[in-house]
Amino acid sequence: MSQAVLILGATSAIARAAAAAFAGQGYALYLASRDRDELRRSAADLRLRYGVEVRYGPFDAEAIATHESFFRSVIEDMPNLHGVVLAFGFLGDQQAARDFRLGEKVIAANFTGAASILSHCANYFEPLKRGFIIGISSVAGDRGRQSNYVYGAAKGALSLYLEGLRNRLFPVGVRVITVKPGFVDTAMTYGLPGLFLVASPQDIGERIVRSLDKSADVVYLPWFWRYIMLIIRHIPEPVFKRLKL
């Protein structure tokens, strides 16, 4: 039986591309998201194109109380689960900074929900001493900017969480990889002004799968974002606070 990968938030463009790249490598897949009709369509497509086993089920990142039973049903369907890709995210809009009811949703989707489901995944892989967890965070989590700091804070917290999880699971041989994409051509960014060096989701999806063959723990995608963010992180705060970012 082939190894299986769980894709959390499987309907986004990056998740679909990552799922296709995993299927192309022969992995079986379990697709999870809120949108059942989309899952059915994507599952049929992946089966036809790659001839792999694909299952799917409903998953809501914000419905934390359901996460344990959800994960149990994934394991029942896919006893050979070998890896998890956490791909869900919610950008929200600028108003999230001024209206905390909106901001709370951004934090719940990007961080609280992620931390919840990842705890179940980690508890499962830890005693098995195998597997991998790939968390898709964002370069927006590397530094707070006035334009989207609620999203950035939630993604930054996710990056920190993944760092701690890596530290915990390293001794038992479970890989934890933090992926930080720059601008990707998805529904989240479509039509936004001021984007540059925009990557295709297919490219990002393939690089996510390839990151398993490399040793890096934190992967910027594409690679040059590591250096862009290195510079941005090193701008002294007295200067940074004056910038319009």
Next chain:
Amino acid sequence: MATLTALLSGWGRYPVQSCEMERPERYADLRPVADGLIVRGQGRSYGDAALNDNGRVLLTERVNRLLDLNAEQGILRAEAGVTLAEILAVIVPKGWFLPVTPGTKLVSLGGCVAADVHGKNHHRDGSFGDHVLGMEMILADGSHVSCSPSEKPELFWATVGGMGLTGIIGEVTLKLTPVQSGYVMVRNHVADNLEQLFQLLENPATDDRYTVAWLDSLATGPHLGRGIAMCGHHAAKEELPAGREYSPRSERSRSIPFDFPSFMLNPLSIGAFNALYYAREGGKQGPFLSGYAPYFYPLDAIGNWNRLYGKRGFVQYQCVIPGATAFDGIRTLLQKLSGSRRPSFLAVLKRLGAQGKGLLSFPMAGYTLALDLPIRDEGLFGLLDDLDKIVLQHGGRIYLAKDARLSAESFRAMYPRYGEWIGIKNRVDPDNLFGSSLSRRLKIAEEKA
């Protein structure tokens, strides 16, 4: 949904218009908007069929999933945004092929239905719509409706060839054709003039399932219309040499990285190319095996080949003339063209079979001629209007999927079933939500039935 406003054009890169694009990623987000829209798949129609000047364009490129393949009966169901290339990658290894294919595989499934495309086998197998078993459409009122030749047939045949003006094509169910290999057995036949070329295309001894002729548009006098008929069929198992694998390896593609200066394509360079091509292809006398991709899709190996025509773009002029008047009509068109010193880089002649049921479908029994004409100056459009007159005099019509400049009056004269079609359009889309730059240019839906 977020939108992106940018300059957009068809494959001919003329005209260029500002359009407000939205790009849904979920099937449920394929829906009409109050201000109207036109759907765009891969943007491979040549003119303004998938443009909406200062209006909304709905891109389907991300709603592109294969949904079901019955590998025993060869029945495929897929979302309309999927490309023929993606379909072929899955079906050819399973022993199936597209029942009809245009000259590029980089087109969307929905686009093939909307333009009711034809291929080199039209004289035998009809057009794309003849092989569509059913569709799911999203109509102007937002409802999802199934249609097929037996269920809501008026809607079905108004949509096949309907240029996206009746609603959004969501899913398509297609009957595939069985093949024994991924190869095509090809035989070339040389003709020294137009008369010989017509004879080759009509002769059952030389004709094959796929038959098309390339012609030298610059040849004049006794050689007017000289060319090469290229005939082929899917290679059977026993036609493959021993040890040859079932599927050819995929070809490597190259891309045109910049716009060629427009002076690159001139009578001298095209004449030289045509002479070379005539000698090379004409030299291949015996039958030979070709991978399906280089046979059906030679230009797909050169990405962005439309940039060869320079920044101002080009017009592909494709007409069909009914059988009885075809020879005379096409000879007159070629004479007019070679007298104009506006060389066509590509000139393709093909015999078409009987007219199908699509009310606005292009094909009719006769001969179709396709010409690629670079836009060097406005004078080209006067020449094309003259060509329209010749086509009309001979009872022919222009292919809307290629068109960027036909007049509303000529369109009506060329498409006698338009009256029937507009009646259905007004019924399913009373507020004319589905409209394009092409439909406005042709004054479609300006008159209410």
